[in-house]
Amino acid sequence: MLISKTLRCKVFNPTEKKSQLLNHEYSNFQIYVRTGRDFGIYSASKATFDFRYKRKARRKKQPLPLNHHFSKFKITNHKLTPYWFRIPVHGKRGGIWLPIKPHEEIDFTWEIREAKLFKRKKDFWIYITIRKEVCLKTSYSSVLALDVGEKVIAAAVLSSVRKPIFLGREVRGIRRHHAWLRKRLQERGLFKKLKEMRGKEKRRVELVLHEVSKEIVELAERNNSVIVLGDLKGIRRDDRGKRFNRIVNSFPFNKLSFFIEYKAHLEGIAVVKMKEHYTSKTCSRCGEEGKRIKQGLFKCPNCKYQANADYNGAMNILKRSWKHIFQDGAVAFSPELPMTEQTRAEAHNI
Ligand SMILES: [Zn+2]
Known part of the structure; x- marks a missing residue:
């Protein structure tokens, strides 16, 4: 490649x-x-x-x-x-x-x-x-699934550990701080300063994206995993609801996935992109349609499963990736591990 x-x-x-x-x-x-x-x-x-x-x-x-x-x-x-x-x-x-x-x-x-x-x-x-x-590896021992978060840039799950990993929390803070700053500068009519700040925000966010993508690729390297990303571009137009707009507007996900893909390929790690639609609404335990009851919390009316919504999304991507990757036939890895009570509890607490 x-x-x-x-x-x-x-x-x-x-x-x-x-x-x-x-x-x-x-x-x-x-x-x-x-x-x-x-x-x-x-x-x-x-x-x-x-x-x-x-x-x-x-x-x-x-x-x-x-x-x-x-x-x-x-x-x-x-x-x-x-x-x-x-x-x-x-x-x-x-x-x-x-x-x-x-x-x-x-x-x-x-x-x-x-x-x-x-x-x-x-x-x-x-x-x-x-x-x-570069030559991409054809055999992996685990899957690293990644979903776009609402509160964080990315929620990741490793098939071998099943513990949620949340990355890029600081972006929300940076965005909020700059929104506040913009408002103040506008009020005072400091337009030149305003223009300067725009570049600064972009650079700060980009720096975080570089760090997050580096962390993800290192994690994949350590665990010999193939990376699976939820691909926002795969969302059909009629599925593009509030959540889609919110994510697209607030997180530069395309840039992040570009960085991840690039850095992964440099290390010979394959990146699979999956259509992301429904992953946020589907219950990762029973597959029924659930709800985000409040910001960041997912609840399933069918099996009463309750978890961090970003984690639930990443779990869905992980589950779907097994099938997808096996179909491809290019990647082989160990069978799915059940989630322990402890990691489940951890998923709830974040
Ligand atoms: Zn359920």
Whole structure:
């Protein structure tokens, strides 16, 4: 399976000459994007743009695409930065080598794909897509099921333990705090500050998502489990009730599942996505339709089962995953373990 990621690299202190060439190439390209007139752009960049983006007049600035056949990495012991990247420009044979600072260490076992040149204020940035082939494990000894929570980002259950694991509690707090802050800033007419805060909230939530996904993948690694996710996209339109809207609005679940999938694949762990509909209403013990009686509590009128609602959802995903994974035939693992009284009690108390 191929996985890819983007390296964000800042072009770091280019010389006057290189800076000029970059500016030239970039602004000529913007003219080409707007008007279709070519005042000198490297031919392959132009061709890539025409091919990928179907050239038509646009008002907005576009990043300059750099074809990977003409770009190259170099690692040096230069005092400025060890990383250098060659990009082709019009009128300079062999292109130019640019010193770059990537946001993370570059692992050269990855293959370089296309790159894009951005200009922000006076700085140039190169976003480089790199990819790698990974092999996913085909045999697991347990299942790690995950449901989107209402109170927490994710509720997880391990088939071998059956103890609920709640992750990302802090997101609710962050959201609430920022909502409060926004209101105050609005009241006082501090709009510039308001704009700044928006980015801050996003970054804080993203940080939690990275931590949560890391924790989940480590858990799966330790227990040799395949990860099963409830997939919100699988919910049919008519099943999208209040709960769906609430979750979609308050939790960036797509981002979380993307992070989990990505990190899991890096470790060779498979991720199965399951349609999530009904998991919140179904009783995980008897399968009848139950109710969320109050926030965070699930109650079944049929068998009187009562538990944390997020946990109940994760249990449903776990139960359904057995069937699903066996059908696939790709994964083999130990038989289902019964839930003990103790873990059941723990599930109730959270
Ligand atoms: Zn029941």
